[in-house]
Amino acid sequence: MPLWYPKGYFVQNINFDFFNYAGLHRPVLLYTTPTTYIDDITVSTSVDQDTGLVDYQIFVEGGEHFQLEVRLLDEEGKVVAQGTGGRGQLQVPNAHLWWPYLMHEHPAYLYSLEVRLTAQTAAGSVSDFYTLPVGIRTVAVTEHQFLINGKPFYFHGVNKHEDADIRGKGFDWPLLVKDFNLLRWLGANAFRTSHYPYAEEVMQLCDRYGIVVIDESPGVGIVLVESYSNVSLQHHLEVMEELVRRDKNHPAVVMWSVANEPTSFLKPAGYYFKTLIAHTKALDPSRPVTFVTNSNYEADLGAPYVDVICVNSYYSWYHDYGHMEVIQLQLATQFENWYRTYQKPIIQSEYGADTIAGFHQDPPLMFSEEYQKGLLEQYHLVLDQKRKEYVVGELIWNFADFMTNQSPQRVMGNKKGIFTRQRQPKGAAFLLRERYWKLANETTYPWSAVKSQCLENNPFTL
Template sequence: MDPGPAHKSGAEDWQCPFLCHRGLVNYQISVKGSNLFKLEVRLLDAENKVVANGTGTQGQLKVPGVSLWWPYLMHERPAYLYSLEIRGKGFDWPLLVKDFNLLRWLGANAFRTSHYPYAEEVMQMCDRYGIVVIDECPGVGLALPQFFNNVSLHHHMQVMEEVVRRDKNHPAVVMWSVANEPASHLESAGYYLKMVIAHTKSLDPSRPVTFVSNSNYAADKGAPYVDVICLNSYYSWYHDYGHLELIQLQLATQFENWYKKYQKPIIQSEYGAETIAGFHQDPPLMFTEEYQKSLLEQYHLGLDQKRRKYVVGELIWNFADFMTEQSPTRVLGNKKGIFTRQRQPKSAAFLLRERYWKIANETRYPHSVAKSQCLENSPFT
């Protein structure tokens, strides 16, 4: 008798035992219809070969001799995240492939889904390309006290359940982000973020949880509850216009204050400058390609002072220019991209390519930095 379609009550839970390199897949299946049925579960690899099987509505599949996906190796050998923020609105296969090939060209290894979960096809591409993902929910715009209420909290928890349920089996996902730039200095925000973070941890105890802050370190009420501190700062852009010489001091002060208070790893989750392709000026002025390049260089000098200590990542805003609503602060959209909307490189793209491949080779050969591979011989060129 045909019992009807089988429905999975939860996606398979992929666990990675790093020492023995054996894959474990826990599954639970509910079947609607008759109880008279026989159920066989088979796990296939990329070549459609059966690598594990089981019977019954729940159990655990054991896969011997698995080849670990790269980011999981970070548990054995610490790694550093370096990349750009990618906008995920809309979905276009050719554009997606182009963007991932540009990430390879840059030598980048990560991005944050700012500020919402991206299409499942994007996550699949991350799995295939070995790109680390900080998976962020649509918790953006929480700027007013009235937003931190019980109704919003309940909905926020539901959203995190949906995000974790959909993406937890993607090996590319290494961290959950529950919000971007909330008003985390408010007392009500402290309890709100504490509950959302705790709920997310209960859904997936295996991954760290964070939110992205732009609050003052001394006033942030949510920072005590995260595993990793993510910071957005735009020195010499939204303030101290043109004063590139201040960036290293400001960045060092930012990092030292946050680490001294919370003793947690830090990611510089946004930094950058608006740049109109083709605009040039010496000495560098705002909106020119020279200014963007010089600003990034100053940030990198500051980041390098801390990245071998407690700074564990740097994510530039933004990968490519994108359109926004009209305002006097935008010039035909957001121009903070390293690439134009047509995916042509600005001067800063070549700076980043040199930096990212240098960091990649340092990570690959931690005891012999001099043993660097030529970019032309890289499999990603």
């Protein structure tokens, strides 16, 4: 139809469900360096009985003749270990470990690694100095558990988006503080950076709060056969290099996610994800790697290569509309099929229902607050059974309503948030809060200790 659209008319189609804001989203900082300077630091940590081990490697640019002094300070400013040179190991007796929020009465303990460079140049002596927060902790995965510092960890948290009604995707400190206050109120101990790396300030707060992060690349919308070309793979490898380089030193980051909901059942997906995951593990052997799937367990060609199975499912929402009575059977079957096939721990990485705040119906109807709550309750019944076996986490979709492209299925955006886009709670927020604090209370620490730590140490001082 030559006259159906104006001449030159063009619309960019996307294969993801969030609004693709343009422009600069985050602060841009310009800075100068000495002629010889500290370019990068890589830190990895481990524990030997009560001794914390901090392995460091320092990369210097601009010269070959320099000296490096390294000191590790505790939160009181006391030097607990020191060394020299560009590579080494610091040993910290009776180390304070970095624990997640609600897993320990003193979570998120951070040491400070101070690196001082002195170099001799033709123009004289120059120096550079950098301080890096360091959390001493370990991460491991078994056939049915996710371990932090050797203890089983259960993800009870959210998926998010960098999105709000005033600034869109633009970085906003007051909004960030509000969101983290809501996460703590909710009793959430984790979130996934769906579906792209978040601002560095977000990661810094996660380190200081003890909020565990599944750090996801912008590998979203990988749906066409062409998406698995060698050109795409090469670009994806470079993207993972950039992500790991930026976020490798954050103790809050416990797992990398290389993609969200790819068509991993397509034939080229097997080689693609095998290569991508192996590359990510080579970049950082200290963390498990996953991608988030919504493919059938039998057809998924990427699942054999992940360390943790992350599954998205929307029973009684995108199919069997309104029939919440089928959720328990379908969800239990989902978990059993995935575990029987792969013998790996499983995270329910997305589940939820669109809800218009203030809509009420009894009996529950879709889009009402009662339906969202009822759907979550059905999921929780199965999760409570399977977390005793091999399910190691649940992340609600979504923390807050967010903008999407316009479509008949989206009423001014995606409304699956437990908070509105303005961060006001729907009924499901209170349901989830009760659940998450109950899950937190099942740790070895008494309720009073877990609860009181919310009042200690202002987390907003960076």
